[in-house]
Amino acid sequence: DGGITQSPKYLFRKEGQNVTLSCEQNLNHDAMYWYRQDPGQGLRLIYYSQIVNDFQKGDIAEGYSVSREKKESFPLTVTSAQKNPTAFYLCASYRGMGEAFFGQGTRLTVV
Amino acid sequence: GQSLEQPSEVTAVEGAIVQINCTYQTSGFYGLSWYQQHDGGAPTFLSYNALDGLEETGRFSSFLSRSDSYGYLLLQELQMKDSASYFCAPKAAGNKLTFGGGTRVLVKP
Numbered sequence: 001d002g003g004i005t006q007s008p009k010y011l012f013r014k015e016g017q018n019v020t021l022s023c024e025q026n027l028n029h030d031a032m033y034w035y036r037q038d039p040g041q042g043l044r045l046i047y048y049s050q051i052v053n054d055f056q057k058g059d060i061a062e063g064y065s066v067s068r069e070k071k072e073s074f075p076l077t078v079t080s081a082q083k084n085p086t087a088f089y090l091c092a093s094y095r096g097m098g099e100a101f102f103g104q105g106t107r108l109t110v111v
Numbered sequence: 112g113q114s115l116e117q118p119s120e121v122t123a124v125e126g127a128i129v130q131i132n133c134t135y136q137t138s139g140f141y142g143l144s145w146y147q148q149h150d151g152g153a154p155t156f157l158s159y160n161a162l163d164g165l166e167e168t169g170r171f172s173s174f175l176s177r178s179d180s181y182g183y184l185l186l187q188e189l190q191m192k193d194s195a196s197y198f199c200a201p202k203a204a205g206n207k208l209t210f211g212g213g214t215r216v217l218v219k220p
Contacts, residue, residue, distance in 0.1 A: 031206040042212035050206050098144035098159025098202050
């Protein structure tokens with residue numbers, strides 16, 4: 001079955017450490033996205049990529065980095081520069097006509 | 112700049128009709144999508160309007176007025192399973208997808 005896989009589902013990080021969240025899709029979509037969601041809030045765009053080897057900053061890119069070396073993969077690194085990284089992170093890919101498919105998310109907690 | 116406004120919460124009873132409004136200011140606007148998210152889950156796509164007018168998909172309909180930078184999602188014959196958060200999401204040039212703060216819909220028996 002086609003879809004988007006995010007791993008891990010839960011992630012704990014010590015303060016001062018970088019951590020990388022995985023996002024893989026087999027839908028053959030060109031565009032991919034990373035969003036952050038805090039409790040009871042909307043989705044805020046971190047980074048997005050229209051095509052391999054290209055990506056753009058979203059609204060809250062500070063403290064995050066991404067790469068897009070393969071069409072299928074769009075990993076997100078949460079760096080130690082991110083002051084408040086505890087959140088629910090969602091990855092998505094775009095089919096077209098306004099329709100994005102989301103992974104099941106990664107809950108990151110700083111301990 | 113860019114902005115998105117939608118109500119934070121709506122409460123209604125089963126069988127009722129709910130309208131969730133969305134106003135946006137989006138550079139390079141292409142169209143407006145709507146998504147549903149149940150607590151703890153991932154958002155799922157409901158509808159997309161690229162042109163002015165009403166799009167109907169079963170119990171849900173979505174409307175867009177490009178001249179007013181306004182759209183709405185209409186939920187009819189509300190069911191308990193419709194209790195969720197609903198997000199409007201403008202699509203801009205370069206496939207940029209942004210989301211509003213979401214409207215939490217609570218359906219009561």
